[in-house]
Structure formats: structure tokens, C-alpha cells
Amino acid sequence: MFIRDLNGNEYFLQGVINHEQELNGDERIDIEIEYTDINSEFLIKQDDLKMWIILFEGKEYRIISSKQTGFGDKYRISVTAVLYMLDWLNSHRVYERIDASLTVTEAFNIVFNDTPFTYSTVNPSPSNRFEGIGEGETRLEIFKTFIDRYGYEFKIVGNVVYLYNQIGNDANFEYRYKVNTQDIEKEVDASEMWTYARGYGNYSDDDSDTDVVDKAKLKREYTSPLEKIIGERREAPPIRDGRITHKETMDANLEKLVDESVQISFTADIYDMSQQGYDYQHAVIGDRVF
Structure with missing residues (x-):
């Protein structure tokens, strides 16, 4: 791991790193940098590392925040760095x-x-x-x-x-409790669960005095099969988008709105077992696994 200062000089970097990455979201690293002999090569010159670049696993991350604390007779710097490309696009x-x-x-x-x-x-x-x-x-x-x-x-x-359209792979390996994973949790959030939705499209915004329901040339509905199981209708906020002119597009949007309204998430601590002779690598972001 290396760190690059604002003048383009690069130094070896030692530190404990935590890497976080979301699908279609942010990517960041958090590092605890202690005042070691190796790190002193750059810390003796500058202890404010903001805007420096960290090179980690073939990617560049820009340091956006840092915190300095005492550590014995030296000090430790905790830094947060975001993927350089995302930081550049965000600025x-x-x-x-x-x-x-x-x-x-x-x-x-x-x-x-x-x-x-x-x-x-x-x-x-x-x-x-x-x-x-x-x-x-x-x-x-x-x-x-x-x-x-x-x-x-x-x-x-x-x-x-x-x-x-979709990253990752349909992997054929399994995660099993107490074998290569633990602390498995499942959470279901139905606070905004919908079984029915309406959509209005193909209209102009020029006539602001006319209600969308009246001026829309495209009107579609979607009802989830779950409505029969629940026994009552739960209505989603309507889709109002004059740019949608094809019923297939509106139907797809309505179905997505309703069917994805129940949020189901799993979390687990996953271990890389390749050093213990396990035949497969651990999953990477976007993989579908058992």
C-alpha cells in the first residue's frame, strides 16, 4: 500500500484498513496510520493528509477527512478516503x-x-x-x-x-453457518409495502390547470398477487410521468414499484476459506450465492 502527497511523491504506507463498498454506491477505506518507522517518512514532513491519495488494490482513494490522536509518545492518524473517481465526479x-x-x-x-x-x-x-x-x-x-x-x-x-445490466456471477458455492459464515441475520421491512399502484403518463405539462388524471392519455394499473394473501389493498403513491408513453414501460415501472416495496435483507460475517483448502473463492460484490 502506498500514499501520494500533493506534489506527486509516493511513500510506503503501513496501517490497519477497513474497506467498504456498495453495489452502485460509494466506495471508501478507513485506515489507522501509526507513527512507525515506515510511516515517519511522510509524517515527519506533513501530518495533515487531507487530499492525499492512497493506492490500494490497484485503485486510488482520496483522503477527505483525518483525525490525529495521541498514541504513547507519538500520535496516530485516522483517515477516511473515498474512491478518487467518485470524489472527482462529486466535485x-x-x-x-x-x-x-x-x-x-x-x-x-x-x-x-x-x-x-x-x-x-x-x-x-x-x-x-x-x-x-x-x-x-x-x-x-x-x-x-x-x-x-x-x-x-x-x-x-x-x-x-x-x-x-447485472454485475457479478451466479456462483455455485454455498455459505453455511459455522462453516464459512456466522451471525446470519434476516430483516424484513414491510412499513411501506404496497399491493396496488396506478400510473399516469403521456401528457404535457403545458396545461397546468388540468388534473393529471384527466389529461393523461396513458392510464395503467397493477395489482400484486400478494393482495389475496394479505386480504386487503395497500395503495402505493401513483406514478405521474408524462414522459412515459408506452404501456409496457408504465407496466414495468408499476410492477417494480409494488414488488420491490417489501425490503428483505440478509447480513452475515463471511470468511475466506481458501487457505483451509476450500475449493472456491469468497464472493465479490454482485455475486449471487446459496
């Missing part, structure tokens, strides 16, 4: 307003043109209509909007973002 903005129907290439060119980064579209996706993109939004905010609307999951390798 550069698009100021003009964009109202247009955009292909995938046109959309992500808005994010990555005139940046140190690029992207590769692994799986295609149809065009989408956008209103009010930009207007001072960060490139990262716009990037996340496009990821959501085009239904992509992304993987970052070096300075390239790869766009997939």
Missing part, C-alpha cells in the same frame, strides 16, 4: 440545463466528456427522456440518475467504468 458540475431524449452514449458522454475517466457499455439499453438534467448538479448526481433510469450496475477498473 465537478454540469451547469447548463438539459431537456432531451438521450441514448446511452449521449447520456454518459455528458458525465465523462472532458474528464480523466471514460466508460464502456457492456450491455445496451433503450433511450430515455430526461427533463432538467444539469443546472448545477454534480457529475456524480447525474451519473447516478442515468444508472437508475437505464437500469445499469457498474464496475470500476482503473479509470474506466463498465456498465452492465
Whole structure:
């Protein structure tokens, strides 16, 4: 592991590291840096490490916060660093307003043109209509909007973002309690569970005095089979989007709104058993496992 100062000088770095990564979300590392002989090479010159770059597992992370505490007759610095690409996109903005129907290439060119980064579209996706993109939004905010609307999951390798319909693999290995995992927890949140939703589309915003229900040319409904099991209807907030003109698109949005309203999550402590002769590697982000 290395650390790079603001002048481009690199040093060996020793520290205890915690790496956090979310699917289509943030990626950060937290490191405890003690005043060792190796770390003193740069700490003796500068103890405020903010904006320095940490090189870890082939990626660059920018230090955005640090805390210095006494440790014996020396001191320890706790730093938080975020993936450099995400930090860069979050600190550069698009100021003009964009109202247009955009292909995938046109959309992500808005994010990555005139940046140190690029992207590769692994799986295609149809065009989408956008209103009010930009207007001072960060490139990262716009990037996340496009990821959501085009239904992509992304993987970052070096300075390239790869766009997939789904990352990871359908792995054929298992996680078993007290074998390679423990503390398994399942949580179900039905506080905003819906069984029914309505959608209104294909209308113009010019006529602001007319109710959407009246002016929408596209009106669709979706009812979940779970409604019969629960025994009563739970109505979701309606989808009101004049940009949606095809019933297939509206139906897909309604079904997603209802079917994903029950949040089911699993957490567990997972162990890499490869050193004990286990035949498979541990799962990486995006993998589907048993």
C-alpha cells in the first residue's frame, strides 16, 4: 500500500484498513496510520493528509477527512478516503440545463466528456427522456440518475467504468453457518409495502390547470398477487410521468414499484476459506450465492 502527497511523491504506507463498498454506491477505506518507522517518512514532513491519495488494490482513494490522536509518545492518524473517481465526479458540475431524449452514449458522454475517466457499455439499453438534467448538479448526481433510469450496475477498473445490466456471477458455492459464515441475520421491512399502484403518463405539462388524471392519455394499473394473501389493498403513491408513453414501460415501472416495496435483507460475517483448502473463492460484490 502506498500514499501520494500533493506534489506527486509516493511513500510506503503501513496501517490497519477497513474497506467498504456498495453495489452502485460509494466506495471508501478507513485506515489507522501509526507513527512507525515506515510511516515517519511522510509524517515527519506533513501530518495533515487531507487530499492525499492512497493506492490500494490497484485503485486510488482520496483522503477527505483525518483525525490525529495521541498514541504513547507519538500520535496516530485516522483517515477516511473515498474512491478518487467518485470524489472527482462529486466535485465537478454540469451547469447548463438539459431537456432531451438521450441514448446511452449521449447520456454518459455528458458525465465523462472532458474528464480523466471514460466508460464502456457492456450491455445496451433503450433511450430515455430526461427533463432538467444539469443546472448545477454534480457529475456524480447525474451519473447516478442515468444508472437508475437505464437500469445499469457498474464496475470500476482503473479509470474506466463498465456498465452492465447485472454485475457479478451466479456462483455455485454455498455459505453455511459455522462453516464459512456466522451471525446470519434476516430483516424484513414491510412499513411501506404496497399491493396496488396506478400510473399516469403521456401528457404535457403545458396545461397546468388540468388534473393529471384527466389529461393523461396513458392510464395503467397493477395489482400484486400478494393482495389475496394479505386480504386487503395497500395503495402505493401513483406514478405521474408524462414522459412515459408506452404501456409496457408504465407496466414495468408499476410492477417494480409494488414488488420491490417489501425490503428483505440478509447480513452475515463471511470468511475466506481458501487457505483451509476450500475449493472456491469468497464472493465479490454482485455475486449471487446459496
